Amino acid sequence: MARTLYHLPLSPFCRKVRVALAEKKLDYEGVIERPWDERPEFLDLNHGGTVPVFVDEDGTVVSESMAIVEYLEEVYPEPSLLPGDAAARAEVRRICQWFDLKFDGEVTTMVLAEKVDKRLMKLGAPDLELVRAGLTNLAYHMDYVSYLSEERKWLAGDDFSLADIAAAAHLSAMDYIGDVPWVHFPAAKDWYVRVKSRPSFRSILADFIPGMPPPRIYADLDF
Amino acid sequence: MARTLYHLPLSPFCRKVRVALAEKKLDYEGVIERPWDERPEFLDLNHGGTVPVFVDEDGTVVSESMAIVEYLEEVYPEPSLLPGDAAARAEVRRICQWFDLKFDGEVTTMVLAEKVDKRLMKLGAPDLELVRAGLTNLAYHMDYVSYLSEERKWLAGDDFSLADIAAAAHLSAMDYIGDVPWVHFPAAKDWYVRVKSRPSFRSILADFIPGMPPPRIYADLDF
Numbered sequence: 001m002a003r004t005l006y007h008l009p010l011s012p013f014c015r016k017v018r019v020a021l022a023e024k025k026l027d028y029e030g031v032i033e034r035p036w037d038e039r040p041e042f043l044d045l046n047h048g049g050t051v052p053v054f055v056d057e058d059g060t061v062v063s064e065s066m067a068i069v070e071y072l073e074e075v076y077p078e079p080s081l082l083p084g085d086a087a088a089r090a091e092v093r094r095i096c097q098w099f100d101l102k103f104d105g106e107v108t109t110m111v112l113a114e115k116v117d118k119r120l121m122k123l124g125a126p127d128l129e130l131v132r133a134g135l136t137n138l139a140y141h142m143d144y145v146s147y148l149s150e151e152r153k154w155l156a157g158d159d160f161s162l163a164d165i166a167a168a169a170h171l172s173a174m175d176y177i178g179d180v181p182w183v184h185f186p187a188a189k190d191w192y193v194r195v196k197s198r199p200s201f202r203s204i205l206a207d208f209i210p211g212m213p214p215p216r217i218y219a220d221l222d223f
Numbered sequence: 224m225a226r227t228l229y230h231l232p233l234s235p236f237c238r239k240v241r242v243a244l245a246e247k248k249l250d251y252e253g254v255i256e257r258p259w260d261e262r263p264e265f266l267d268l269n270h271g272g273t274v275p276v277f278v279d280e281d282g283t284v285v286s287e288s289m290a291i292v293e294y295l296e297e298v299y300p301e302p303s304l305l306p307g308d309a310a311a312r313a314e315v316r317r318i319c320q321w322f323d324l325k326f327d328g329e330v331t332t333m334v335l336a337e338k339v340d341k342r343l344m345k346l347g348a349p350d351l352e353l354v355r356a357g358l359t360n361l362a363y364h365m366d367y368v369s370y371l372s373e374e375r376k377w378l379a380g381d382d383f384s385l386a387d388i389a390a391a392a393h394l395s396a397m398d399y400i401g402d403v404p405w406v407h408f409p410a411a412k413d414w415y416v417r418v419k420s421r422p423s424f425r426s427i428l429a430d431f432i433p434g435m436p437p438p439r440i441y442a443d444l445d446f
Contacts, residue, residue, distance in 0.1 A: 047367060048321050060310045064324075066289065067316035074309040086297040087283045093290035098271050101287075101323065105332075144270060 003028035006042060006053040008035070009207040010116055010176055012108055013065035013100070014052040015169035020069045020162065022200035024076045028054075030203075036121050066096060069162055081162045092156040095148075095163035099170045103141055108170055110134030115177055116212065135179060142185045145171070149191040160198075168195040172204055178215040182223065189223075196221055226251035229265060229276040231258070232430040233339055233399055235331055236288035236323070237275040238392035243292045243385065245423035247299045251277075253426075259344050289319060292385055304385045315379040318371075318386035322393045326364055331393055333357030338400055339435065358402060365408045368394070372414040383421075391418040395427055401438040405446065412446075419444055 005021065005028050007014035021028055033042055035049050046053045046063040054068045055061050056075070062068045073082055082089045111134035114126035145167065148155045156163035171192065174180050182189040195201060205219040217223035228244065228251050230237035244251055256265055256274050269276045269286040277291045278284050279298070285291045296305055305312045334357035337349035368390065371378045379386035394415065397403050405412040418424060428442040440446035 047370070048317075048325060050321075050325065060313070062310070062313040062317060064317040064320035066320050067313045070316055071309055071313040074312070086294055087285070089297070090283070090285040090290045090294040093293055094271075094285065094287040097287035097289050097323075098273075100320075101327075102271060102273065104324075105328065109328075147270070 001055070001057055001059065003057050004031060004055040005029070006031050006033040006045070006051055006055075008032065008051050009209060010112065010173050011051055012104065012166075012170040012173045013050075015173060015204055016065050016096075016162075016166050017052045017054060017068045017072075018203060019165045019169065019200045020072055020081060022203065023079060023081060023165070023198075024072060026072070026076060034120070066093075066100065069165075073162075081160075081165065083157060083159055083161060088157055092161045092163045095156050096166040099166045103170050106137040107134050107141060108173065111138070111179060112173055112177065116209075119212070138174065138179065139181060139184070142181065142188055145188040145191070146185045147187075149187040155191065164191075164195055168192065168201070169204075172196075172201075176207065176209075176214045176218055178218070193221060193223075224278070224280055224282065226280050227254055227278040228252070229254045229256040229268070229274055229278075231255065231274050232432060233335065233396050234274055235327065235389075235393040235396045236273075238396060238427055239288050239319075239385075239389050240275045240277060240291045240295075241426060242388045242392065242423050243295055243304060245426065246302060246304060246388070246421075247295060249295070249299060257343070289316075289323065292388075296385075304383075304388065306380060306382055306384060311380055315384045315386045318379050319389040322389045326393050329360040330357050330364060331396065334361070334402060335396055335400065339432075342435070361397065361402065362404060362407070365404065365411055368414070369408045369410040372410040378414065387414075387418055391415065391424070392427075395419075395424075399430065399432075399437045399441055401441070416444060416446075 003026060005017060007018065007030060009032065033051050035051055038049060043049055045061050048063060050063065052065055052068060053061065053063045062071045073080065082092055110130045114131050118124060118126055154160050154164050155167055171180055182192070196205065226249060228240060230241065230253060232255065258272050258274055261272060266272055268284050271286060273286065275288055275291060276284065276286045285294045296303065305315055333353045337354050341347060341349055377383050377387050378390055394403055405415070419428065
């Protein structure tokens with residue numbers, strides 16, 4: 001059977017898996033799944049009802065983005081997206097979890113969920129106070145991304161890794177709605193230009209939500 | 224140097240690491256760290272400012288709970304807390320991330336953060352509407368824990384694993400404030416009795432927050 005990824009285009013968790021699959025040059029069929037539709041066939045795959053869900057060619061079903069990328073790393077080890085020693089791998093996983101918990105809770109959920117998910121789910125107007133608070137948090141966290149970008153070649157060290165993928169997954173989703181103040185964070189921007197230039201990022205940059213076009217700079221390498 | 228864990232007693236993320244360390248019989252010094260104090264020496268260890276932070280005896284510093292437990296699994300593989308094949312490991316990691324993202328966002332953050340963290344941080348009274356919504360979500364998620372407990376010996380399969388540790392870390396923190404409706408979920412309760420009975424859980428059951436004692440059943444194996 002064909003490998004399949006059930007995903008939502010703007011979900012940072014889904015984007016992480018899409019880029020990891022592309023880095024490993026693994027073909028798959030992408031199926032857009034709106035978890036709020038609670039499609040029974042989809043709930044059979046993942047009782048938790050969340051995207052992404054990955055189905056491998058042997059029928060193995062894996063849900064939750066970190067579980068999927070760790071699985072890909074074990075089953076398809078080349079090219080590796082985790083460095084060679086335990087401490088360096090821990091640093092990669094630290095950055096991934098920091099984005100998935102802290103950045104997501106304090107930025108993505110407050111801005112993207114309010115501005116985009118609510119609209120897609122027809123839940124009414126965004127709570128502008130939440131959006132403003134999320135954007136304030138974003139500037140604070142961009143400082144941290146800049147700090148990492150200045151200290152290191154890639155976010156977790158010398159090599160491109162899942163840390164860069166997780167960070168770019170979250171920031172690119174925010175960038176789709178034009179909310180990342182790159183101009184104030186040149187070091188972070190330099191890093192993002194390098195991530196954006198990778199072939200694995202092309203499908204992310206080609207995303208287009210009907211009725212919700214991205215700003216021109218979204219897919220632009222020279223923004 | 225002595226291994227050190229900077230942690231907060233009721234944090235589910237910290238509890239996960241404490242139980243993993245105890246399962247692997249690794250000695251360490253526990254230091255209670257209130258992240259909101261923003262202690263400069265602590266921020267030097269983890270710019271992100273979150274607990275848990277683990278310092279190994281060779282000085283390696285690891286932050287974020289999943290990064291720490293994966294690190295422990297790599298450096299101290301016995302006894303293993305992850306099963307042998309990639310698909311089974313993926314299932315363990317799926318349940319861990321489900322608790323750390325979904326359960327935490329929809330239950331722990333809404334109930335424990337409102338009832339306990341706000342009080343410790345002197346931020347005023349809990350938002351009772353949030354607490355009520357969190358408790359409604361808890362019942363819904365307990366259904367899922369019961370479902371897993373009925374289908375399998377342990378939450379992710381035949382063997383005790385990080386999945387049981389992550390789930391019990393979150394549920395035990397909620398149980399400290401007496402908010403888990405075990406009586407309605409006998410299968411989940413059976414599973415939790417078995418987790419509670421493990422020596423690795425003793426330090427969790429001995430936790431005591433001054434001015435905020437747990438209910439009698441919290442440490443009781445026959446609740």
